Amino acid sequence: MLIMWNVVWRKGRQHPECMKKELINELWQRFEAASGTLEDVECWSARDLQAIFGYANWQNFQQVVERAR
Numbered sequence: 001m002l003i004m005w006n007v008v009w010r011k012g013r014q015h016p017e018c019m020k021k022e023l024i025n026e027l028w029q030r031f032e033a034a035s036g037t038l039e040d041v042e043c044w045s046a047r048d049l050q051a052i053f054g055y056a057n058w059q060n061f062q063q064v065v066e067r068a069r
Contacts, residue, residue, distance in 0.1 A: 027052065 034048045046065055047058070055061035 030052045031044070031049070034052060035042050035044055037043070046061070050058060050061040053061065053064075055064070
């Protein structure tokens with residue numbers, strides 16, 4: 001959730017309309033739908049999250065993940 005909020009917030013700084021409640025709900029639903037289970041632990045693939053958050057370039061998304069970490 002922290003990474004998702006960080007990405008939404010950073011994009012929202014550039015485009016204030018991105019922080020609308022509808023967008024957050026849509027992203028949350030896509031985020032939850034992308035989850036998987038590995039050894040009984042809920043997890044997500046960073047590559048799947050990259051597409052959900054609209055990053056075409058892996059290196060740009062990887063930087064966001066590193067900052068959030």
